[in-house]
Amino acid sequence: MIERWALVSGLKGDLDTYELIQKDLKKTPGNITLFVLGDMIGPEKNCNRLLHRLINPKSNDLQPWCIYGWWEEQILLESGYRGDQRAEALRINKGEEVVKSLTNAVDKSFLDWIAALQFGFVELDCGLIHGSSKDVGENLTLDTPPLTLLDRLTRLQVNRLFTARSTQQFHLELTEGILNSEVHDLTGNHKKEQKVPQKAVIGVGAGKNYTLYDVGTDNTQFLRAGYQSEKKTKGFGLHF
């Protein structure tokens, strides 16, 4: 059977969207693994129902594999899970109100679960993270310098990096890399030409926008939750 990964992020408490994605995935052929790359929570909505569902999937749900994202990091900071630090960057940029909304949106009973989430997964030769291997808050996009992308791949020692923080959907291949290095030290001169094999960075989107990755063919499909069924309905409309 075809092996596929579904990559979701930025749900920010939106259980309806999560249910739409689950529904889509039920209709998708193949053996599907569902990864939720952080930002399950956010300040805009009460997140308790979504968190409860992620922790206690319904019997016909695909099991979600979650990591923490930028918003999870903010609530952990604010709740004292990172020593003396608090969510100061959030406070300065968005104000006290947003900090309050965030802490109000998540019941304290979920904090230990959030704190136990991993920074990322490494599956096969792929790294699955929220931001980058340098920082959970780093945006990787099509405009990020390729040298930076290559560095973030190297840090995790992977050939493909799935990232969500930018909310964009893209599949960028680094098809070739070459760099000459000459080191002079007390033993003499050492020249080396370094090449990199093909690598890729994949932006998985956020909210309703999610990604299907075909592990066998290395192809991505960028989807919008509920869109397939909407399209079908329209199609049937034409037939009848």
Added chain:
Amino acid sequence: MNQAVISCLHANLPAVEAVLKDIELQGITNITCLGDLVGYGPQPNEVIELIRDKQIPTCQGCWDEDVIDGLDACDCSYPSQLAEKRGHFAHQWTTNKLTKENKDYLANLPYSIRKDKCLFVHGSPNSQHEYLLPDMDAFAALERVENARAEILFCGHTHQPYIRELADGLIAVKIKNAVPKDTQEKEIQLPMRRIVNAGSVGEPRHGGTKATYVVYNDVTNEVKIREVEYDIELTCKAIIDAGLPPIFAWRLKNGFEFAEQAEDASHVCER
């Protein structure tokens, strides 16, 4: 004009004096220090006072940071438990020995110093604890210099002096899939950049026993590694007299290469 860059003095006063003499004999007055004034060696106050009195611009090293923050270098910095124990002991010894004034001096050192196209740091622009070894992945090394918006990056911390030129680089990219649809291909030429490691004045790890530093000519762009002999016996005796672990003296005398350096040098301490 020639300028000298020194690093990792490690409280070894005879070595520091010999290197400063060597710099003076060449008529060089422009000196930058990349930190680690203390640690391992027996004369931390004397070395700090010498550098401070000569008003040599200095970055904060990993030892300088750890000693004043009351933090011991993270466990990941040591290749063995024994090395870790010795390292912790040396931290404690140094912390006890330092005067309040000298601790304040270390606490107020900057992480980096920028002069035109040159950036001076202790470990890497990311951290005082990151090792930029000469055989580090070339693209990752170039990224450190580029992201720091420098043309030449001067660093220390590895205690191995080297000059690395990264040139004729290219990365080709292709958008395989995107929303909105896009299928661009492009080639990006990478700039030529250099990393210069000044080695170590007070705790060499290049296989020999001489103190090392570098001389950079900002007109010709030439960099030279200098090796300087100093009175090793004097430092070794002071180490023993101070009650520091005798292995610190032994490796100065024998030019031991690896000392306390991490096995996984690419590891960045997240402490």
